[in-house]
Amino acid sequence: MVSNRPAPEAPFVPSQRSADTFVYGGARTDDEGPWEEWNPTAESVRPPRGKHRVAKQRGGGGFARSSTVLGVGVIAAVSAGGMASANTGKAPVSISLPDLPGVGSLISDDEPAEDTAPALSSFGSVTTPQADDTAPQSAADAGEALRSRIMAQVESQQTQVETQAQLAAAEAAAKAEADAVAKAEKEAEAKATAAKEKAEAEAKEKAEAARLAELATQYTLPTSSYTITSTFGEAGAYWSSGYHTGLDFAAPTGTLIKAVHSGTITSAGWDGSYGYKTVLTLDDGTEIWYAHQSSISVSVGQKVATGDVIGRVGATGNVTGAHLHLEVHPDGSASGIDPGAWLRSKGLNP
Structure with a gap:
């Protein structure tokens, strides 16, 4: 965890004139008379000496300009993204940060603490995954996928049942047709056999009649009018x-x-x-x-x-x-x- 180093304390040097009161441009002694109200003006205010940095606040009410607060916010955002990824079962959502100068100094130990404030103030916002919004959507997608799989399985099973029913019907029809053909063949064979036997009997009868007719020419009754x-x-x-x-x-x-x-x-x-x-x-x-x-x-x-x-x-x-x-x-x-x-x-x- 990155932390900001504490600002260096100014060295304390005891004044040789501890009894004196500090005044602009020198020390004031008690014997100089009573205090007067000082109203600074542009002419009376001396330009600041040395190197002082004053961070400007952007847009009113932005992020706190403390590097410590920024670190906590980044960690919280990263943790929230990880929890959202764990809850939804999807890949973690990356945190988008503006590519601005000085961002690297937020987590660097080489820069002074006072240099992080301007960089912090330059962030517009930190984007975190909306766990509450994506979780229902992911659950709905998972439910739709499960429903699609179930419907596909039901359709597949129904298709199999229909196919088996069609095969059974085809087999029954083929068997019935085969039985009908066999029955027709048997009936035809029986008819042919009967016709053959009838024809043979008729032929035999005709042959016998012919024989008897021939014999009748050779044989006669013994008398007549009897x-x-x-x-x-x-x-x-x-x-x-x-x-x-x-x-x-x-x-x-x-x-x-x-x-x-x-x-x-x-x-x-x-x-x-x-x-x-x-x-x-x-x-x-x-x-x-x-x-x-x-x-x-x-x-x-x-x-x-x-x-x-x-x-x-x-x-x-x-x-x-x-x-x-x-x-x-x-x-x-x-x-x-x-x-x-x-x-x-x-x-x-x-």
Whole structure:
């Protein structure tokens, strides 16, 4: 801390005339008479001798002209600036001082104390940071910065949420589209399979119809103008086996009986309960039995073609009326099969 040196005291020299009273221009003795009032004038005042400095006061009511007061003011200003910087968190604010002659002498120890007064009086003002004004402003700036950061974070998070929602929606849409495509493909495949199966079935039916049509030209029903009275497998006391072994075509006596297919006559004559019976053996070995005929028109070993007449309907043997009893024996077996099913397999509908 800079301090002003005390002014040197004037040396005290005792007057040889201690009893004398000091007067201008010499000493006055008591015997010179009574005191008179002295009114100095310009002519009576002697110009000052020696070197005297009188500091002028600028502007009325400025800073004190004492170097000690100036030092205290500077230190206070510097301290205030430091406190303001610490409170606000900003860089210290510099103190602006006029660049005037003699300012350096304020803190110099080389100059006499009396020389600091003029320099002190030359300062107009000392600028100090306004801590009370800058602190609220700094707090407002800090609050605005914090608010901006919070809003930026909120916007960033909101953007992330929206992005994730968009991605989830896109994934859901893609999955739904993929499912729809897979479903459509599955339905299309099922339709194609059904169409293929239907086409194959139709083709098969057409092929079978064509085959039956071709067979129909090769096979024929055994008689005409008939009525089916008994079918294969019916049970009853009329048949010795307990059930009907053939298919009965009821027709008037004398109705023509025809060969259902080309073959060879292997039997022709009377056969007990069958009456007059003819056996036609086809090329594949199947035997067709014609029973209860009224007459036989062929003989054993004769070759016949489809539709050739082999006899006539009658009521011979174990019967209750005129009809043709037809049996089918594959490969000449003893037990027969359903003649109706066999005829249908040949494209015929009895």
